[in-house]
Every structure is written in structure tokens, then in C-alpha cells.
Amino acid sequence: MIDQETIQRITDAARIEEVIGDFVSLKKRGANHIGCCPFHNEKTPSFYVSPSKGIFKCFGCGEAGDVVKFLMKHEHYTYPEALRWLADKYHIEIKEEEQTEEEKQRQTERDGLFHVSEFAQKYFADLLYNDEMGRAVGLSYFHERGLSDEIIKRFGLGYCLDEWSDFTDHALKAGYSDTVLEKTGLTVYKEDTGKKYDRFRGRVMFPIYSISGRVLGFSGRVLSKEKQAAKYVNSPDSDIYNKSRILYGLYQARAAIAKADKCYLVEGNVDVISMHQSGVENTVASCGTSLTVEQIRLIKRYTSNVTVLYDGDKAGVKAALRAIDLLFAEGMHVRLVLFPDDEDPDSYAQKYGSTKLQEFLAAHEDNFIMYKTRVLLEDVKDDPIRKAELVSETARSIALVTDMLERSEYIRQCSHMLKVSEEVLSTAVARAMGAARQKAAEKDAEPEAQPSQQEEAPKQQIVEPARPLSAPPEVERHLVQLLLNYGNETLCQTFTAEDGSQQETNYSVAQIVVSDIRGEQLSFSHPLCQRVLEQCGLMVDMTGKVDTQYFIDSNDDALRTFCATVMMDTYSLCEESWRKKNIYPPKVEDNLLKDVTDSLNTFKSIRLAQMIEERRERLIGASEEDQMQLLAEIKHYSDIARQIGKALGFVITPKH
Numbered sequence: 079m080i081d082q083e084t085i086q087r088i089t090d091a092a093r094i095e096e097v098i099g100d101f102v103s104l105k106k107r108g109a110n111h112i113g114c115c116p117f118h119n120e121k122t123p124s125f126y127v128s129p130s131k132g133i134f135k136c137f138g139c140g141e142a143g144d145v146v147k148f149l150m151k152h153e154h155y156t157y158p159e160a161l162r163w164l165a166d167k168y169h170i171e172i173k174e175e176e177q178t179e180e181e182k183q184r185q186t187e188r189d190g191l192f193h194v195s196e197f198a199q200k201y202f203a204d205l206l207y208n209d210e211m212g213r214a215v216g217l218s219y220f221h222e223r224g225l226s227d228e229i230i231k232r233f234g235l236g237y238c239l240d241e242w243s244d245f246t247d248h249a250l251k252a253g254y255s256d257t258v259l260e261k262t263g264l265t266v267y268k269e270d271t272g273k274k275y276d277r278f279r280g281r282v283m284f285p286i287y288s289i290s291g292r293v294l295g296f297s298g299r300v301l302s303k304e305k306q307a308a309k310y311v312n313s314p315d316s317d318i319y320n321k322s323r324i325l326y327g328l329y330q331a332r333a334a335i336a337k338a339d340k341c342y343l344v345e346g347n348v349d350v351i352s353m354h355q356s357g358v359e360n361t362v363a364s365c366g367t368s369l370t371v372e373q374i375r376l377i378k379r380y381t382s383n384v385t386v387l388y389d390g391d392k393a394g395v396k397a398a399l400r401a402i403d404l405l406f407a408e409g410m411h412v413r414l415v416l417f418p419d420d421e422d423p424d425s426y427a428q429k430y431g432s433t434k435l436q437e438f439l440a441a442h443e444d445n446f447i448m449y450k451t452r453v454l455l456e457d458v459k460d461d462p463i464r465k466a467e468l469v470s471e472t473a474r475s476i477a478l479v480t481d482m483l484e485r486s487e488y489i490r491q492c493s494h495m496l497k498v499s500e501e502v503l504s505t506a507v508a509r510a511m512g513a514a515r516q517k518a519a520e521k522d523a524e525p526e527a528q529p530s531q532q533e534e535a536p537k538q539q540i541v542e543p544a545r546p547l548s549a550p551p552e553v554e555r556h557l558v559q560l561l562l563n564y565g566n567e568t569l570c571q572t573f574t575a576e577d578g579s580q581q582e583t584n585y586s587v588a589q590i591v592v593s594d595i596r597g598e599q600l601s602f603s604h605p606l607c608q609r610v611l612e613q614c615g616l617m618v619d620m621t622g623k624v625d626t627q628y629f630i631d632s633n634d635d636a637l638r639t640f641c642a643t644v645m646m647d648t649y650s651l652c653e654e655s656w657r658k659k660n661i662y663p664p665k666v667e668d669n670l671l672k673d674v675t676d677s678l679n680t681f682k683s684i685r686l687a688q689m690i691e692e693r694r695e696r697l698i699g700a701s702e703e704d705q706m707q708l709l710a711e712i713k714h715y716s717d718i719a720r721q722i723g724k725a726l727g728f729v730i731t732p733k734h
């Protein structure tokens with residue numbers, strides 16, 4: 079457990095735009111920073127970070143919260159893990175309170191994996207320079223491949239001695255347990271003999287880093303000529319390492335990717351390092367797996383432009399076709415650079431140097447769909463059936479392109495290449511898009527997995543699934559906004575006292591809003607607005623202040639996202655829609671007091687109109703006695719409404 083005071087110090091120190099900026103490429107816009115949401119797939123940024131309010135909010139998928147919530151969501155940290163991460167970043171010492179056994183266990187396990195991975199990286203890197211074999215075998219290999227000492231150090235490269243269990247023995251001596259060594263896969267335990275050995279023995283080591291620079295695992299390349307040894311061996315998946323969610327080089331490349339707004343995707347680790355050394359630092363590789371959607375989304379946090387670099391051989395390109403379709407489906411702009419036969423980015427850079435490499439990349443970017451069509455067309459020759467297949471295959475690829483203009487350009491160029499009319503191809507594309515939509519709709523319509531007999535809840539407990547809430551009335555939303563953003567601002571109200579003198583009193587915005595609505599015994603019509611109002615009322619009663627953190631921390635997703643959305647809203651939005659309805663435009667900056675009182679009056683007038691209207695409807699068919707009661711109420715509400723109308727300068731009429 080971390081004590082409250084430390085938590086406060088951590089959250090005070092954490093700057094949300096800095097923290098989120100470690101994971102998402104953010105651009106400053108006005109008071110906010112915006113970027114593409116890391117939690118859903120999007121092309122245009124709708125992810126807002128407000129430094130002054132300390133919250134983030136995605137207007138696409140609704141995800142929202144504070145800096146701790148972000149880390150929990152994004153890095154799958156627990157609450158204490160997120161705090162520890164922040165404490166580490168901002169150099170705040172944590173005074174530990176007693177942890178629960180379960181917390182200790184989990185923390186110790188993950189920490190153990192991180193620690194031993196870091197320990198291993200340092201050990202292997204040390205051997206590379208300070209051990210005779212390390213220098214003779216490992217370092218000379220890297221030097222032969224043209225890597226400088228500077229880049230070797232930047233990527234933390236190392237060497238694992240070709241001995242049975244040198245690393246394992248060393249780690250055990252340093253106090254690491256068999257369990258963590260086995261879990262990270264650094265040590266392999268033979269079940270039958272009980273023997274243990276180093277997984278990576280005799281290999282040069284490429285550590286794999288998380289986006290924040292922690293060592294998660296390794297990729298080891300064999301140097302001996304043994305036929306049966308795999309060229310590359312990677313760490314097995316563990317609690318900290320998941321190969322489908324990691325890109326090799328991303329930690330070193332992320333800033334360059336964001337800056338260039340482009341990411342080069344290559345095949346191998348050495349290609350990545352070689353490209354970096356040649357000054358093309360926006361380069362990553364999918365590591366030990368074919369490209370996954372998760373990896374694409376990692377890239378997408380920084381850019382939506384990907385250029386795929388592949389070896390000249392056709393087998394490599396065909397194997398990559400699926401990955402490219404995947405990139406398109408994720409809304410990426412994909413281009414391709416094909417190297418001449420027998421060359422790859424590494425060998426090309428070696429042979430011709432970095433300037434030539436960069437020139438080559440700039441001159442040979444090709445449009446991938448065109449390329450794919452050309453490659454496949456070579457196989458088709460004049461076979462009409464296979465050509466028809468190719469047309470629909472091409473159409474399926476084009477259908478994945480999300481940008482309409484881009485799509486029609488592809489249709490134009492590909493139809494030319496395939497020697498079919500544009501109409502034929504665009505019809506095929508439309509059909510492919512329709513089929514994809516159909517498939518998506520069917521997937522959505524699939525019923526949820528039925529609970530098994532035993533789990534079925536008793537009848538009376540089955541509740542109607544909550545219908546999605548409609549948007550709140552603007553004025554209620556605006557009052558919630560005033561409560562959350564300005565609730566603790568003090569306003570000075572002047573009034574005439576009984577003796578005729580002018581008196582001043584100070585109230586907070588929240589006090590005024592809460593007591594005014596309570597005083598008229600009104601409530602917000604929208605359930606979320608009403609919950610905020612009630613909660614703020616309680617807070618004002620208890621402490622005199624509104625604590626917005628309560629809403630941002632709420633485990634209720636609907637409440638949390640609603641409040642964050644409202645808090646992030648800019649005034650102009652509100653103003654615009656109010657003006658359309660011929661209601662005055664509120665301007666907080668100009669006059670908070672006027673905004674509060676006018677908003678309250680507007681709210682009351684609308685709400686009163688609703689209540690009057692409701693009672694009018696009930697008049698029909700009511701008993702004489704009820705009618706009298708209703709008419710009295712209507713008169714009562716109308717009187718209040720008239721008073722408010724006078725204050726607002728317009729006449730309130732119920733809707734008919």
C-alpha cells in the first residue's frame with residue numbers, strides 16, 4: 079500500500095500531457111493537446127488531453143479519465159503499479175504501507191521478471207565488451223555487419239556465452255530465483271533430467287524494449303554454422319512479454335516516427351539497427367511474428383503512414399500480402415519500397431552508405447495495391463478465369479482503403495493495369511465493401527453467449543438491458559459543466575438588506591446552483607446530470623467544495639466518461655448550439671455570475687414549462703378534484719415561470 083500523502087505527491091507531480099505523450103503523439107491545440115486515440119482505431123484525432131484539468135477524453139470511443147486511469151487502461155497496470163510507474167518517472171520516493179498478500183505476490187512476480195530481464199541485458203552487454211569470447215565472437219560479428227559501437231550501445235546489444243549455463247549460474251548467484259529465470263525463458267529447465275541451461279547460449283543478444291524503455295525480452299541470433307539451430311530464438315511469452323504486441327525498435331524509433339509522420343517497417347532486427355545507423359530512425363520490425371493488428375495499432379499511435387521495406391524476392395512479398403491488407407483494414411496509408419534482388423535494407427546501407435539509402439527510399443516508394451496487382455498479374459497471364467479472380471481480389475484490397483479519394487485513385491490505376499473498365503472494377507469494389515459491411519453487421523447481431531443452465535439467473539432478477547441514454551438537455555449539461563469546472567469559484571452577490579443598505583455575500587458556484595435547484599424542489603431530467611447534481615450537493619453539504627476527482631475516478635463508466643466529456647467541452651460548442659435555439663450565448667470569461675444565474679433561470683423555465691405541459695396533459699380525463707389540483711399547480715408553476723421570464727427578458731411558453 080502506498081500512503082495517501084505519497085499518492086497526493088505523485089498525482090500532483092504527474093503532468094498528464096507528458097505521461098500520455100510517452101505513448102501517444104500529441105499536438106497542442108489551444109489549451110488542450112490532441113492526438114489519435116490509443117484505445118480505438120481512428121484516422122482523425124479525437125483524443126483530447128487537458129493539462130489544466132488533468133484529464134483525457136476520447137470523443138470517438140468515450141474513454142476518459144485521469145493520468146492514473148490512462149496508465150491502468152493503456153499499460154494494463156493495477157492502481158499501485160500505475161502509481162509506482164509515475165513515482166519512478168517523477169523521482170518520488172514511495173513510503174510503503176503494508177501490502178496485501180495478493181498485491182505483494184503479483185508485484186513481486188512482475189517486478190522479478192522486469193528485474194531479471196534488466197539484469198540479463200546488462201550482463202550480456204558487459205560480456206560483449208569485457209569478455210574475451212564476447213569480443214572475439216559477439217562484438218566482431220556486430221562490427222563485421224558494420225554496426226558502430228555507438229549504435230550497439232544504443233540498442234543495448236550483447237552476447238550470451240556458448241557455455242551450458244553461464245548466465246543462469248550467474249543470475250542464481252546474484253539472488254534471482256529459478257522461477258523468474260524459467261518464466262522469462264532465459265533459462266530452460268529439462269523436466270526429465272532436472273538440468274538447466276541458458277536458452278540463448280552462443281547467441282548475440284538483441285534486447286526488446288517496451289515503449290517506456292524497460293527490457294521485456296530478447297531475440298538471440300545464432301552464430302555457429304550448426305544446421306539444426308534456429309537462426310533466431312525469441313523469449314517465450316510471459317507476464318511482461320507478448321510478442322504480438324511488441325515492435326522491435328519502437329522505443330528508439332517512436333520520436334522519429336512521430337516527427338516524420340511515417341514509419342518504415344522492415345523484416346529483421348539488424349535491418350532496424352542498420353537503418354537507424356544510416357539516419358533513418360523511424361524504422362521498426364515485427365519481431366518473431368507476422369504483423370499483427372496490435373502491432374499496427376502501436377504504430378498508429380504515432381503515424382498512419384507506413385512504408386513497408388521488403389527483400390527483392392517474390393516469396394517474401396507474397397508472404398507479406400496478408401499483412402498489407404491488415405494495414406489497409408486499420409486505415410493506414412501503405413506504401414512499399416522493394417529492394418533490388420539479393421538486397422535488403424541492411425545490405426543496401428552497407429554497400430552504398432546512408433545517403434544513397436535515403437535517396438533510394440525516397441525514389442522507390444511504390445503504391446502497394448498497384449504492386450500487388452502487378453505481381454499477381456504476372457501469374458495470371460491470359461487465363462480469363464484467373465483474371466476474373468484477380469479483379470475481385472484487387473477489389474477486396476481496394477475496398478479496405480478507408481479514404482474515398484484514395485480509393486477512387488486506386489480504382490482508376492488498377493483498372494488500367496488489369497485492362498478492365500473503371501466501372502467494372504468500381505462495381506466489384508462496391509460489392510466487396512457491401513459484403514464486408516454485411517459480415518460486420520452479422521457479427522454484431524450474433525447473440526451473446528447463452529449462460530449455461532446452472533448459471534441462469536432466477537427470473538425475477540433478469541432486468542431489461544439498459545438502453546443507451548439520450549443526450550442531456552443542453553442547459554442541464556451546461557449547469558453540470560459549471561458545477562464541475564467552476565463549482566468552487568467564489569461569486570459575490572449584492573443584495574439590499576432590510577435596513578436598505580447594500581450587502582455583499584460570497585457563495586461558490588456549486589452552492590448557488592445546488593441551493594437554487596433544491597429551493598424550487600426541481601431536479602434534472604437527465605439521470606447522469608441528476609447524479610452529478612446530487613453528488614455535488616452532498617459534497618457541498620459535507621465539505622463546502624466540489625471534488626471533481628470523485629467523478630473522474632468513478633468506476634461507473636457512464637458517469638466517468640460523461641463528466642470528463644463535459645469538463646473537456648469548449649464553450650464555443652455550447653454557445654453555438656444555444657444561439658441556434660435563440661437563447662442567449664453564455665460567456666463564462668465575461669461574467670460567471672451572470673452565466674450561473676441565467677443558466678439556472680433558463681433551466682428552471684424549461685423545466686417548469688415541461689411540468690406545466692405534463693400537468694396539462696393529465697387534465698384530460700382527470701376527475702374534477704384532480705383537475706382542480708392540477709390547475710392550481712399549473713398556476714403556481716406559471717407564476718414562477720413568469721418571474722423567471724422577466725429576469726431573462728423573454729416569455730416562457732410551454733411547448734405545444
Ligand SMILES: [Zn+2]
Pocket residue numbers: 115116117118125136137138139140141
Ligand atoms: Zn477512442
